[in-house]
Amino acid sequence: MLWDSTLNDNIPEWDYNRIVADESIRLQMFQHINDYGFAIISDVPTHENQIEYLAEIFGFIRQTHYGRIFDLISTPEQRILAQTAHAIRPHNDELFRNPIPGLFMMHCLQASECGGGASVLVDGFSAAKRMRSASRELFELLCQVPIPHRRFLVDEVDDVALSANWRTIELNRHGEIEAVHINERTMAPLDTEERLIEPVYRALREMLALVYAPEACVTYRLESGQAAVMDNHRVLHARTAFNGNRHIRQCHVDRDEFFSRLRTLRRRTTLVACNT
Numbered sequence: 001m002l003w004d005s006t007l008n009d010n011i012p013e014w015d016y017n018r019i020v021a022d023e024s025i026r027l028q029m030f031q032h033i034n035d036y037g038f039a040i041i042s043d044v045p046t047h048e049n050q051i052e053y054l055a056e057i058f059g060f061i062r063q064t065h066y067g068r069i070f071d072l073i074s075t076p077e078q079r080i081l082a083q084t085a086h087a088i089r090p091h092n093d094e095l096f097r098n099p100i101p102g103l104f105m106m107h108c109l110q111a112s113e114c115g116g117g118a119s120v121l122v123d124g125f126s127a128a129k130r131m132r133s134a135s136r137e138l139f140e141l142l143c144q145v146p147i148p149h150r151r152f153l154v155d156e157v158d159d160v161a162l163s164a165n166w167r168t169i170e171l172n173r174h175g176e177i178e179a180v181h182i183n184e185r186t187m188a189p190l191d192t193e194e195r196l197i198e199p200v201y202r203a204l205r206e207m208l209a210l211v212y213a214p215e216a217c218v219t220y221r222l223e224s225g226q227a228a229v230m231d232n233h234r235v236l237h238a239r240t241a242f243n244g245n246r247h248i249r250q251c252h253v254d255r256d257e258f259f260s261r262l263r264t265l266r267r268r269t270t271l272v273a274c275n276t
């Protein structure tokens with residue numbers, strides 16, 4: 001199911017208690033993530049560590065040098081853009097890792113008092129399809145040329161030198177789009193044949209224009225007690241600028257376990273239906 005800003009008026013919300021208690025509702029939400037790449041969950045308790053329990057519904061938390069959970073708070077000791085109150089443009093998370101984090105989730109403990117800090121979501125598959133229609137040549141470059149991504153913070157605080165290369169658009173063997181990986185803030189200089197440098201940058205610029213376009217963006221302001229879960233291999237996320245004490249906790253969960261649970265839920269639900 002491809003989508004764009006026209007989805008803005010029609011974003012379903014899933015009730016936390018119902019997805020915990022009722023497997024058939026949980027299956028519907030998992031299927032929605034499979035089809036659309038994201039889900040919004042409401043009525044999540046606002047305990048500090050609730051995101052641990054939220055994540056357990058989907059799979060196993062991926063631990064990194066940031067720990068299990070990362071606090072998105074504007075702080076004077078900011079190391080990365082996420083720790084500021086600035087707007088952040090649409091991106092996939094942490095492409096400097098291998099493997100790339102699977103599901104990305106945010107739990108809002110406190111929304112910004114000023115009304116800012118809304119989450120913006122973009123369907124990477126929809127943008128990639130538009131890219132293929134606009135220029136087959138540039139689309140194929142994005143499917144073929146690995147783009148280097150890095151996070152080098154070699155010091156006493158972080159001490160990491162993470163580096164990985166990913167194609168911006170990945171196709172399966174039938175030529176269908178199966179992953180989109182784009183983040184201009186973590187891109188390192190290209191390491192490819194000289195003749196490809198300018199065309200690849202042109203292709204990246206075209207693709208970035210498509211994912212930054214307002215008509216590609218769904219905007220949803222998470223309120224206290226709401227959470228968003230998205231497939232980091234498809235859906236890009238962004239945020240608008242804010243003032244005040246916005247507090248969102250985020251983590252990543254591996255995708256293999258999520259898809260395993262989707263399949264087991266399908267199988268169990270089908271068996272229950274057959275036996276009644």
Ligand SMILES: [Fe+2]
Pocket residue numbers: 091092093237
């Ligand atoms: Fe991010």
